[in-house]
Amino acid sequence: MKFLRVGVVGAGQLGRMLALAGYPLGVHCSFLDTGADAPGAQVAPILVGALEDAALLAELASQSDVLTFDWENISGKALAPLQKLTAIRPPPAALEVSQDRLQEKSLFSRLQIPIAAHAPVDSKEQLMTAGRKLGIPGILKTRRMGYDGKGQFLIAHAGELDAAWDSIGGSGLIYERFQAFSREISIVGARSVTGEIVYYPLSSNSHAGGILRHGIAPFANAGLERSARRYLKRVMSALDYVGVLAIEFFVVEGRLIANEMAPRVHNSGHWTIEGCVTSQFENHLRAICGMPLGSTRALGHTAMINFLGQMPSRERLLSIDGLAFHDYGKDPRPGRKLGHCTILKSRAKERDLALRDALKLIKWT
Numbered sequence: 001m002k003f004l005r006v007g008v009v010g011a012g013q014l015g016r017m018l019a020l021a022g023y024p025l026g027v028h029c030s031f032l033d034t035g036a037d038a039p040g041a042q043v044a045p046i047l048v049g050a051l052e053d054a055a056l057l058a059e060l061a062s063q064s065d066v067l068t069f070d071w072e073n074i075s076g077k078a079l080a081p082l083q084k085l086t087a088i089r090p091p092p093a094a095l096e097v098s099q100d101r102l103q104e105k106s107l108f109s110r111l112q113i114p115i116a117a118h119a120p121v122d123s124k125e126q127l128m129t130a131g132r133k134l135g136i137p138g139i140l141k142t143r144r145m146g147y148d149g150k151g152q153f154l155i156a157h158a159g160e161l162d163a164a165w166d167s168i169g170g171s172g173l174i175y176e177r178f179q180a181f182s183r184e185i186s187i188v189g190a191r192s193v194t195g196e197i198v199y200y201p202l203s204s205n206s207h208a209g210g211i212l213r214h215g216i217a218p219f220a221n222a223g224l225e226r227s228a229r230r231y232l233k234r235v236m237s238a239l240d241y242v243g244v245l246a247i248e249f250f251v252v253e254g255r256l257i258a259n260e261m262a263p264r265v266h267n268s269g270h271w272t273i274e275g276c277v278t279s280q281f282e283n284h285l286r287a288i289c290g291m292p293l294g295s296t297r298a299l300g301h302t303a304m305i306n307f308l309g310q311m312p313s314r315e316r317l318l319s320i321d322g323l324a325f326h327d328y329g330k331d332p333r334p335g336r337k338l339g340h341c342t343i344l345k346s347r348a349k350e351r352d353l354a355l356r357d358a359l360k361l362i363k364w365t
């Protein structure tokens with residue numbers, strides 16, 4: 001049987017895990033990214049060049065049955081000509097919304113998904129007004145290209161407004177009221193070309209410095225799960241979405257407040273590789289290739305821990321029963337996501353004990 005060809009813009013760890021999930025299905029990925037040593041390029045072919053290079057994008061599109069992304073910041077202008085060459089999934093409109101925090105919040109709000117009070121900020125005066133009207137504490141964020149806590153400034157009291165402006169001030173910002181959340185959770189789901197939707201169990205995520213450190217799943221809370229599914233479905237249906245989509249939420253006084261969405265496989269869904277019947281990576285490929293979606297049933301209780309800045313000892317971690325180790329093949333750099341591990345146990349209590357043991361072996365730098 002002829003294999004299906006998927007072109008992936010961006011060859012980071014997400015692309016790499018997509019490619020690895022593709023092989024058993026007869027789906028072959030190839031990439032476009034800036035470096036021949038990118039994580040994805042270590043497991044599948046790559047075109048090397050700028051991610052928005054028109055000729056290289058056209059080459060990738062014309063050699064692929066479908067085009068997808070592990071990096072969502074590619075411009076609508078760069079994508080438009082490719083639509084004549086091949087199918088683009090998820091739809092470019094979904095990428096465009098997720099590239100701008102303000103547009104994303106407008107979509108959530110139009111779909112009656114609760115969000116934090118916020119205001120666009122393009123000048124220092126607007127920041128002062130936003131602080132006065134929405135209240136402090138709050139977070140000043142860049143509307144575009146901010147991720148993993150980059151391009152953010154937490155304003156704890158009025159005296160820090162100036163420092164925030166000096167640090168990231170300019171046009172194209174957003175000020176959000178600080179959410180005193182009890183936890184952060186996310187939902188990951190997939191929608192097929194025929195509109196079928198599958199949802200993974202919720203994951204409860206611990207961040208520090210704006211970056212995901214570790215998470216546990218399934219996070220069992222029937223009420224929050226119902227709301228998260230309803231909101232994910234609204235976004236997917238509104239965008240006529242195909243592929244995996246993730247939404248991150250704050251839990252505030254028992255209610256969900258949407259923070260942001262990612263039109264792709266997501267770090268908080270890495271646990272699904274070992275923890276579910278079908279991983280988020282496989283379901284993304286199934287969805288964009290027009291295949292039926294796979295079961296999202298959890299196989300037990302999992303914890304996922306990111307390796308940031310430096311790799312831990314593989315040997316010591318592998319001595320923990322039920323632990324799977326993932327090395328993305330990247331050079332260490334402070335704060336960089338280099339790999340992760342997932343612990344799968346049949347009981348939540350055993351998972352919690354193993355998580356505690358694993359955390360002792362991991363240092364984030």
Ligand code: AMP
Pocket residue numbers: 116139146147148149150176177178179180184207209210211248259260
């Ligand atoms: P983001 O880049 O928007 O996902 O933010 C990264 C992390 O910063 C989140 O996961 C939260 O831990 C924190 N954060 C972002 N926005 C807010 C907010 N409005 N209130 C409280 N914490 C926030």
